[in-house]
Amino acid sequence: MLRQVLSLALPAAAALMLAACGQEAAAPAAPRPALVVQPHAAAAVADSYPGEVRARLEPALAFRIGGKVSKRLVEEGQRVKADQPLAELDPQDVRLQLEASRAQLAAAQANLSLVRTERDRYLKLRDRQMVSHSQYDNAENLYRAGLARLKQAKAEYDVAGNQAQYAVLRAPQAGVIAQRQVEVGQVVAAGQTVFTLAADGEREVAIALPEQQFAGFAVGQPVSVELWSRPGERYPGRIRELSPSADPRSRTFAARIAFSSAKVPAELGQSARVFVAHEGVTALAVPLSAVTAQNGQAYVWRVNQDSRLERAVVRLGAYGSESVPVLEGLGPNDWVVAAGGHVLREGQEIRPVDRTNRLVNLTAKE
Structure with missing residues (x-):
């Protein structure tokens, strides 16, 4: 009997132990800790655009x-x-044209000399009443026609001479x-x-502005320029010219940046970067590690009051060495995950901590 009781009790006990282990494995996991920060005021907010140093005057030269x-x-x-x-x-054709014009000029001069002599002779005969007035008028008209033909021949000769120089x-x-x-x-x-x-004189920087931001620029707007050959040095300038139409291939608008000083050491063909500040925009900045992107769209993980994550799409400014300005998408009282965003998911519950691993009160301002 004892053996039968044991044979029935052992499987039952094992089943109870397995059931207990299954219940323990199904217990919800504790929220994982995540380092969170609040956006801070950006030191400087400006968009940057690559460009090339060009001459202000770039005439296209062609033969006339x-x-x-x-x-x-x-x-x-x-x-x-x-x-x-x-x-x-090849000057052969223009030389032949010049010779032809010279010959026509000589013929016109000879013809004028002839009709002038005829007119003078008819004038004397008319004074002696040996010819009629109509005959004299005909000689006078021939003289005027010869004079006009000579002027025409001279003009054609001058044109041919100019073309020879062209x-x-x-x-x-x-x-x-x-x-x-x-x-x-x-x-x-x-x-x-x-x-x-590329004519000597003033130098400018040619840049291309994106179509979606073109409306925010205006002629005369102040900017700053940094030459790649002199990193860290910025030279004041202004937008001198904006193209009224977009390039059909790149769909960008061409712009010319003029330096405020003529003493800028800018040489033709040098690379440059133009910085355009955002007037009246108070931007916030977050660590570079807080930004994630998907399909070309940047976003951060924002933590709500229930310690759950929500994706916040943001518009960023120029990247810095450690942080990046956020122009749109965040408020100064928001909390964002500072790192590890690639392993997080929408709606995930976390345990927000600061850099000293202390629990953060999300309802209080930093």
Whole structure:
């Protein structure tokens, strides 16, 4: 009997122990601790845009007549002086036109001499009443026509002379050849750009502004510029020019930034960064480790009064070395998780602690 009782009791006891273990495993886990902080006031709020140092005047140079390029006298990046020859067209056609105009001018001069002599002769005969007035009027009209033909021939000769000079493209002012778009043997049309000249003088920074932020900029707005060759040094400037239309490829608006001082050590082609401050915006800042992004959208984990997490989408400013300004999405009394956001989930309950591992009262201001 004892053996039968034991054989029945042992399985029952084992079943009770397993049931107790299952109940203990199903018990809810305690909220995990999470370091939380409140946003603090950002020291400086400004958006930054990369740019390139350019010349304020960048004329596109082109021949005023069409033809075949016979000589290219400069290279890209070469410094040129005012009136320096840059390229030449094949002069054969313009020389022939000049010779034809010269011949027409000589013919017009000879014709004028002839009709002038005829008019003077008819004038004497009319005074002697040896010819009629109509015959003299005809001679006078021929003289006037010859005079007009001579003026026309002179104008055409001057045009042909100018075109002969237009076969040589010269620099309108001193500067640097920024772009070259022509090769020897190439046939170009009148007005087709062959060189871009970066004229000596003022230097500017060319930047591209995003479409969604373009409305917040205006001509004359103050900015600051930092050259990559001189990190940490910022030079005051202003927005001098804003493009009225977006680039069809990048969908950005071109802008030109002028330096307030002419003594800025900016050279052509240097990289720069333009900082545009937000006027009237009091931004908050959070640690870089508090920001997480998904599908290009930045967010932080905000802790509500029940110690549960909720995702707060934010708009950020320029990233700093340790923190980032939050322009929209957070209030000064909010609490956010300072680190480890990639392992958290919406609605998760946490135990908020500070940097000394003390429990944080979420209803009190920091």
